[in-house]
Amino acid sequence: MEFPTIVSPQYCSPEHVKLSVAKHLVDFNHGNFVITDSNGTTLFKLDHKKVMLRELTVLRDGGDCPVVSIHKKAISLHDTYQVYRGESHQELFTVKDKHMRDGNEETYEVQLEGAPEPQFEVKGDFVRRNYQIIFDGTTIVAEVAKKHFSITSFLTGKNKYGVTINPNVDQAFIAAVVTVMEAIHNEGKEKDGKGDKSSSDSD
Template sequence: MAQPIPIPAPAPSGTKLENPLPIIGTQYCTPYPVDLSVVKKVMTISDGNFVVTDINGTVIFKVKGKLMSLHDQRILLDAAENPIVTLREKIMSAHDRWYVYRGESKEPNDLLFTVKRSSMIQFKAKLHVFLANNTKEEVCDFKVEGSWSERSCVVYAGDSPNIVARMYKKTTAQSVLFGKDNFSVTVYPNVDYAFIIALIVILDDINKESGAE
């Protein structure tokens, strides 16, 4: 009697959260998946500048780096260039720790979350994300795994296989000609998409500094 052909286990799919999970704001959580396009301008004086649009090409966010700053710093702005959050790297941090504050604040009570590499030596980036109220940091609230050179990463809920967002490379003739990196992000329902964009900006910076490709 022929043996049945083993069926491989399905790959982890996107997680549909039952309730909105607003890290930055409830206005960035939708009951349906959100597809965003991200363009990194790679030939500019101020490194780390991004533009984020929806599928219709409408600008949703902008990211700007601060020049002449003691801290490596990025600001996530809305389309009208109002600051949403400020991303600040901790100086002399072995794990490349970043702190993310509401608006342009640096006050502890405005801290939303922190991000750090899971280990000092990595071939591909693995980041652990801790919300501000997770002071013990025994288990991460989110984790990011991916390779910036391949423009591919996955965001997981906690220390689990449940995927809440994906990033993948998108090559266009314009991106090759005009020195821009283009990639797409899919954010699953009820997940804060401003939060996901902030994580991708930090992933970009950590990969650039550490060479974790």
């Protein structure tokens, strides 16, 4: 099954790719959110000049060029996030809460701009960072798994988890979806008054 290129073919690899997501436990809203490859090279990071969920958030590459920008739709029956190319007004896709819950498992839909219906589902346990991004109902294109805290992560105050992306899948698209999921989880903790030190972050 051919996977659509959503952001750019430059972010596609013919091999499996393993990325690491790291965020400071306290400072996620200030942009200390970085996605690196297996060599530790920064691929994507949040624009530290923006405030997550309160205005446009820009996901930049390692050279500080804007890749996508993310905006939460203010008036919507569902939690809806709109993702644009770079810092333009060209919408690429939306992420929307499907309002399906089975215990700790939730489901979100991803609909590409111009498509008649959602092509992707994001399903799993977002609190524990264990979820899958599924294309066309059956094909898993990326999996997110929480990594256990290490002494290094404890000392640096960083929380890390991994993302495994299948061959020929747009890594920038996956990074944008992961960023939205992180934003949703972070906002949920703020609403609950738990902050980023919530015990829900532990396995």
